[in-house]
Amino acid sequence: MRVAVVGHVEWVEFARVDHVPAPGEIVHALETWQEPAGGGAVAAVQLARLAGSCLFLTALGDDELGRRAARELGKLGVRVETVWRSEPQRRAFVHLDAAAERTITVIGERMGPHGSDPLPWSELEDADAVYFTAGDAEAVRRARAAKQLVATPRAKEALVPSHVELDMLVCSAKDPGERYAAGELDPPPRFVAQTDGAAGGSLVAAEGTTSHWTAAPLPGPAVSAYGAGDSFAGGLTFGLAQGSSPAEAVELGARCGAACLTGRGPYDAQLRT
Numbered sequence: 001m002r003v004a005v006v007g008h009v010e011w012v013e014f015a016r017v018d019h020v021p022a023p024g025e026i027v028h029a030l031e032t033w034q035e036p037a038g039g040g041a042v043a044a045v046q047l048a049r050l051a052g053s054c055l056f057l058t059a060l061g062d063d064e065l066g067r068r069a070a071r072e073l074g075k076l077g078v079r080v081e082t083v084w085r086s087e088p089q090r091r092a093f094v095h096l097d098a099a100a101e102r103t104i105t106v107i108g109e110r111m112g113p114h115g116s117d118p119l120p121w122s123e124l125e126d127a128d129a130v131y132f133t134a135g136d137a138e139a140v141r142r143a144r145a146a147k148q149l150v151a152t153p154r155a156k157e158a159l160v161p162s163h164v165e166l167d168m169l170v171c172s173a174k175d176p177g178e179r180y181a182a183g184e185l186d187p188p189p190r191f192v193a194q195t196d197g198a199a200g201g202s203l204v205a206a207e208g209t210t211s212h213w214t215a216a217p218l219p220g221p222a223v224s225a226y227g228a229g230d231s232f233a234g235g236l237t238f239g240l241a242q243g244s245s246p247a248e249a250v251e252l253g254a255r256c257g258a259a260c261l262t263g264r265g266p267y268d269a270q271l272r273t
Contacts (some may be wrong), residue, residue: 002126003047003241005234006143007040007133007155008110010067010092014265016227020095020103035265036069038092039152040112040133041078042227042266046256047131048077049272051241055127057119057139058082059111061089076267082119100222100261112158115139119155129241131233137162146242150236151189152233153180159184167240168193168249170233173201176230182268191246193253195232203250211247216254220262220269227266232257233273 040058048054056073060066060082066089070080080108090108091116097103105263114121115138124130129148132140134155140162150168151159154177159166166189172178175195180192195201200214235256239249258273263269 001238001241002055002123002128003051003053003238004057004124004127004130004143004146005040005044005047005133005141006057006113006124006130006135007043008038008040008112009036009058009060009066009069009092010038010090010106011035012037012070012092012094012226014094014096016096017098021095024225033265036072037227037266038090038133039154039230039233040131041069041073042230043131043133043234044078044238045076045267046075046260046270047238048140049270050235050238050256052273054078055078055120055123056111057121057124058134059085059113059117061111062085063089065091081119083113083119085111089112094226095179096224096226100225102224102226104226110134110154112136112155113139115142121207122143127241129237132159133225134158140164142270148237150233150237150240153178153184154245156184161218163187165190167191168236168246170195170229170236172196172229174200175229193236193246193250195257200254201250203246205246213247213250213254216251216258218258218262222261223264223269224266225261227270228257228260231260231266231270 112134236253
C-alpha cells in the first residue's frame, strides 16, 4: 500500500486547562507539551500507522522548530520530504478543556509545497492515494497522478485554480474554515464527506445522491478533540487506497477519529493495523 500526504505542519504547544479563559481571565495549565501537528502531519502519521509508511511532501521553516518537526515526524514513522523556507516555522497554541474540546490560536502563514519545488513528485504516480492539505495549484495537479486524491477545503486557494477532479473532499458541517458549498470547485469532487461530530456525517455524490453514517463509538473516555478530524481524513484516505467503497472508507475514517479522541493529543491513541 503506497500512501502520501501533500501538506503543512504546525509546531503546536498544548495546554490542558479546566476551561478556556474568558476575556481578562487567568487560568492555570494542568499539563503542557509540544509536538509537530497540523492537518497534514496528523493525517500522515495516521496513514503511516495504517499502511506501515507514508510519504509526506511538505514545506518547513528553516529554523529550530522546522528542523525539529521533521525529526520528530520521522520518529513517528513518516518519511518527510521537505523544502526549507526562509520564514519562521508556523506555530499554534492549543487549549484542551475538561470537555475534551480544543481551541486553537495559529501563529504564522500556512506553508505548503509548490509543484516547482525539488521534491520527489514522481513517486506520487505510484501512490494508491494522496491526501492534500496545502500547496499551490501545480502541487494539486502533481498529486492528481495518484489513483485516489482526497483533499480538505482549507486548501481551496490551490484547489480552485487547479481545476482538478477530487475523488473525495473532506469537509465539516461545523468548522467555518472547512465548509464546502456546491459549485465552489470545478469540476466538482466525485464525493464530498461532510463530518458532523457525534452526529456522524453525510456522504454526497457528484450526481446528488446522499447517504449518512453514524459516529463510531469511542473506545474509551474522550480526552482531546485535537486531531480527530485529521485522523478521520487519514483513515478515509487509507480506505480508498485499499480499494474500499466511499461508504466503507468513511466508516474507517470515523473509527480513526473516534480512536484519536481518546488520546492525549493527536498521536497517542490513533488507530493502528
